[in-house]
Amino acid sequence: MSKTVLVSGGAGFIGSHVTVELSQAGYDVIIADNMSNCDETNYKGVCAILGKQLPFIKMDFCDSAATEKLFSENKIDAVIHFAAFKAVGESVAEPLMYYKNNLVSFLNILQASREHGTNVLFSSSATVYGEPDETPVTEQSPRKPATSPYGNTKQMCEDFLRDCVAAYGMHGIALRYFNPIGAHPSALIGELPRGVPNNLVPFITQTAIGKRECLYIFGNDYPTPDGTCLRDYIDIVDLAKAHVCAVSRMIEGRMEEPYEIFNIGTGRPVSVLELVNAFEKVNGLKLNYRFAPRREGDVTAVWADPSLAERKLGWKATRTVEQTLAAAWAWEKHLAGK
Ligand code: UD1
Numbered sequence: 001m002s003k004t005v006l007v008s009g010g011a012g013f014i015g016s017h018v019t020v021e022l023s024q025a026g027y028d029v030i031i032a033d034n035m036s037n038c039d040e041t042n043y044k045g046v047c048a049i050l051g052k053q054l055p056f057i058k059m060d061f062c063d064s065a066a067t068e069k070l071f072s073e074n075k076i077d078a079v080i081h082f083a084a085f086k087a088v089g090e091s092v093a094e095p096l097m098y099y100k101n102n103l104v105s106f107l108n109i110l111q112a113s114r115e116h117g118t119n120v121l122f123s124s125s126a127t128v129y130g131e132p133d134e135t136p137v138t139e140q141s142p143r144k145p146a147t148s149p150y151g152n153t154k155q156m157c158e159d160f161l162r163d164c165v166a167a168y169g170m171h172g173i174a175l176r177y178f179n180p181i182g183a184h185p186s187a188l189i190g191e192l193p194r195g196v197p198n199n200l201v202p203f204i205t206q207t208a209i210g211k212r213e214c215l216y217i218f219g220n221d222y223p224t225p226d227g228t229c230l231r232d233y234i235d236i237v238d239l240a241k242a243h244v245c246a247v248s249r250m251i252e253g254r255m256e257e258p259y260e261i262f263n264i265g266t267g268r269p270v271s272v273l274e275l276v277n278a279f280e281k282v283n284g285l286k287l288n289y290r291f292a293p294r295r296e297g298d299v300t301a302v303w304a305d306p307s308l309a310e311r312k313l314g315w316k317a318t319r320t321v322e323q324t325l326a327a328a329w330a331w332e333k334h335l336a337g338k
Pocket of ligand 1: 086
């Protein structure tokens, strides 16, 4: 009998790609989203890729009664929690909004999961490592004090999950994503930032399409080979596949510890300038960019040691940065109707 996975925030960037991979792997997926930070584009794209309508529930996980109702009306084998705010700067300006939304929703999911015996996958972030003392970072690398309420919610939610697993006999996995970029090869789903993008790749593609005049590269005086920051850019479809591996590990009872953490990255550091050059080369265009002062809060360099995920989850990133940047550009053109 097929197993059911609930995807909170399933209409968003990561959630929609994970939904596609789970469904293609044979899972029944329920998408739940309050649509506070997206429209129906990705949900429609998911259904088009899969050639079927997936169950969609418009709801807010901050509503504990609605969360409990959803879990009692459906036999949910695992829940993946994406429904959270994610803009670092906004979280500094609006900490209460971030703490309320990101923490309350996850507490409600944990409560319902405890009562219904549901496995929990939490979508964490490399932000928990802060400015690391050593690179690449392993899952044992120390977590650094969070520099934003957003980062703090990731650390706190990891701790909520760890403590609930220890106390209630639950099973949970936290995946620490590095920098998710790109889009589905169909160009039917992708990233849909509201307003001016904070993240690098949507800013690049919007500059290339003419929506932004110029890309500002924040800092070229970092102690790195070309002076720009180093990150581990992970293809969104590769990232989505890691969730299928983690969900099946939980559902099939293959976990070695009841709470496990995995880095999800490529293991390859790429500088901002290298990424910009790769985008220009693979898509055959020139980007209008300029160097600008450093952005407050940016770390110099962080990339993953993803070997634990390879050994235990049987997962490895497969797509090249060029393939990923070609997909990101195809998505931007799709949005522009080109
Ligand atoms: C940020 C968050 C991370 C989150 C991720 C995805 C922190 C410190 N960072 O990562 O938690 O998971 O977004 O939402 O919490 N850059 C430019 N020009 C731009 C935009 C970015 O030069 O217009 C540079 C940045 O300085 C950085 C790199 O590009 O070196 C990547 O930036 P970004 O895409 O915003 O991701 P992070 O800050 O690494």
